[in-house]
Amino acid sequence: MIFTLAFRNLFHDRIRLAVTLVGILFSIVLVAVQLGLYLGASRMITANIDHADADLWIMPFGAKSFEDGGLLMGTRERHQALATPGVAQVTPLVVRFTEWRKPEGGSTRVVVVGTDAEEGAVKPLSLKTGTWEDIKAPDAIAVDETYLKDLGVDGIGDTAQIGPSRVKVGALTSGVRSFTQSPYVYTPLSRARSLVGAEGSDLATFHLVKVYPGQDVEQVRTSLLNRLEGAEVLTTEEFHQRSLRQWLFRTGAGVALIGGALLGILVGTVIVAQTLYSSTKDHINEFATLRALGSSSGYIHKVILTQAGLSAVIGYVLGMLLALLIVLGSQSTPLPIVMTPQLAAGLFTVTVFMCAISAVSAIVKVTKIDPATVFSR
Amino acid sequence: MTRKKSATPAATESNAKSEPVLSATNIVKELGRGAGTVMALKGVDLQLVPGELTLLMGPSGSGKTTLLSILGCIMTPTSGELTVAGTKTAGLSPDELAVLRRDHIGFIFQSYNLFPTLSALENVRIALDVRGQKGYEAARRCEEVLREVGLGHRLRNFPGNLSGGEQQRVAVARAIVSSPSIVLADEPTAALDGENGNAVMELLARIAHEQGRSVLAVTHDPRTLPYADRVVRIEDGLIVGEERRPEGLDAPEITDLTKRRKAHA
Numbered sequence: 001m002i003f004t005l006a007f008r009n010l011f012h013d014r015i016r017l018a019v020t021l022v023g024i025l026f027s028i029v030l031v032a033v034q035l036g037l038y039l040g041a042s043r044m045i046t047a048n049i050d051h052a053d054a055d056l057w058i059m060p061f062g063a064k065s066f067e068d069g070g071l072l073m074g075t076r077e078r079h080q081a082l083a084t085p086g087v088a089q090v091t092p093l094v095v096r097f098t099e100w101r102k103p104e105g106g107s108t109r110v111v112v113v114g115t116d117a118e119e120g121a122v123k124p125l126s127l128k129t130g131t132w133e134d135i136k137a138p139d140a141i142a143v144d145e146t147y148l149k150d151l152g153v154d155g156i157g158d159t160a161q162i163g164p165s166r167v168k169v170g171a172l173t174s175g176v177r178s179f180t181q182s183p184y185v186y187t188p189l190s191r192a193r194s195l196v197g198a199e200g201s202d203l204a205t206f207h208l209v210k211v212y213p214g215q216d217v218e219q220v221r222t223s224l225l226n227r228l229e230g231a232e233v234l235t236t237e238e239f240h241q242r243s244l245r246q247w248l249f250r251t252g253a254g255v256a257l258i259g260g261a262l263l264g265i266l267v268g269t270v271i272v273a274q275t276l277y278s279s280t281k282d283h284i285n286e287f288a289t290l291r292a293l294g295s296s297s298g299y300i301h302k303v304i305l306t307q308a309g310l311s312a313v314i315g316y317v318l319g320m321l322l323a324l325l326i327v328l329g330s331q332s333t334p335l336p337i338v339m340t341p342q343l344a345a346g347l348f349t350v351t352v353f354m355c356a357i358s359a360v361s362a363i364v365k366v367t368k369i370d371p372a373t374v375f376s377r
Numbered sequence: 378m379t380r381k382k383s384a385t386p387a388a389t390e391s392n393a394k395s396e397p398v399l400s401a402t403n404i405v406k407e408l409g410r411g412a413g414t415v416m417a418l419k420g421v422d423l424q425l426v427p428g429e430l431t432l433l434m435g436p437s438g439s440g441k442t443t444l445l446s447i448l449g450c451i452m453t454p455t456s457g458e459l460t461v462a463g464t465k466t467a468g469l470s471p472d473e474l475a476v477l478r479r480d481h482i483g484f485i486f487q488s489y490n491l492f493p494t495l496s497a498l499e500n501v502r503i504a505l506d507v508r509g510q511k512g513y514e515a516a517r518r519c520e521e522v523l524r525e526v527g528l529g530h531r532l533r534n535f536p537g538n539l540s541g542g543e544q545q546r547v548a549v550a551r552a553i554v555s556s557p558s559i560v561l562a563d564e565p566t567a568a569l570d571g572e573n574g575n576a577v578m579e580l581l582a583r584i585a586h587e588q589g590r591s592v593l594a595v596t597h598d599p600r601t602l603p604y605a606d607r608v609v610r611i612e613d614g615l616i617v618g619e620e621r622r623p624e625g626l627d628a629p630e631i632t633d634l635t636k637r638r639k640a641h642a
Contacts, residue, residue, distance in 0.1 A: 008495060293484065294476065294482070371451045374484070
């Protein structure tokens, strides 16, 4: 009967129900979009780090993120690392902002990623057209298809210029977006050095370290730190977190996204609380009758919480449908929104929690019911 | 107006000698605070015994509803002692009073107080549901009681589709479905026409006499007199008179007795 009464109370006033559901729906969509953007941005920021085949990253002291590695390191660090017990492989990686000159005039900033994929460094993610062999061809580079228009090229075979050098699109990736909106340009290590003005050198932004199987990564790191001066050694997870902090929190972008999500939860809570409260007020005589009939406070609270729960489930389903449409629509944009099963489950939990909190004001109201009012109607 | 013979005088006589199921002693109730305090009840003594339909009559503002609220454990007295089914109510918490109501008291309200979004059957079922009685047996019991009150054909109807008399009969069914020893009714006929009012009073008399419950109805409707075993008069917060229908007397004579008492006063 609790469910029946809650369901009927809820559907008795369709307009109020619609207001409640719209409140929950907008709240869910807002939270889903904000958190989806946060997740999407996080993935973009750390995608190259997460896909690198490395246990440890050697970088100049104070390197802030994958794109902002600071000064290039020489070969000394690489040789010292290779001489460290437990180190199996050290692969140089060049990452540098530079200028891309469009064939039809104008320029844009890009991030050149120089890597020898065969050696286990960063691989171009999601190659859609072409292979690593195509990228190794003279002047060849790989860019993401999303940025073709921004780069002023149409596709495979088109040429442009980075610094003094000519480059040719040899392969296309799909879905490799850059949080900085400066597209990644993947190319072999030696060509990358020439594109960033370090031609013929052994300079690198990072050295990616693989340890021998069974080796204690922490122990190897300590050994590396003892040998290397002016360099930092981070685990992949630490570098992942540092990059996130740099772009999401030091720039304020993440705070804005999380703030938007919290605002969505707050707005949803207020709307649901207001409608649940007014619904309870409208049905107060019925609750007083229940009290007069001898129902416990808990029974009445369950009716209100069931109403809140029903609102949450219906609002969640509608909100998620709209959110998924927005997520789908964002996939071809430079900042796609990400929806994962974990985020969907989290949103459901947030919605139920939000509606349960919203029920508090109604429960407080109903707790103060004087059953004697049943005689004064 | 002739009282139907559904009541058994013998039962009435024996019930009058039964142990009271509800006993109120020197009940005082002050409403409001400070200078605005009103003494709604000024020391009321009242006992209800099984198998008897008692009418509590009095003018507006005499304290009828306040007394009903206190007897129903909905309101607590300022002083005095109330015992319901052997349990003294003094010092009980609101939740303990709710349990006492749930276990021993059925309520019938002037405005029926039915749930508009629930069907007749569901309105009765909710009274068992709050007692934790669910499932097929509970549903069967509710149908049975609704049939007893003549609404077997209206089980699925919502209050909005029922007449006033039918709604009050649903309320009666809700009050008795849990087999309470006490049924308290607040102006049960006030919103009903003569025919429906009589039908409801007939039902209350049957509940008292055939099921052995103690029924107290607050009313100022003279049409209810023929059904009463006992009439208690309240004025200005005090019980000012009480008449019992002597064995063999028909209801109109109760009315006459009442008139004679008034004339005498």
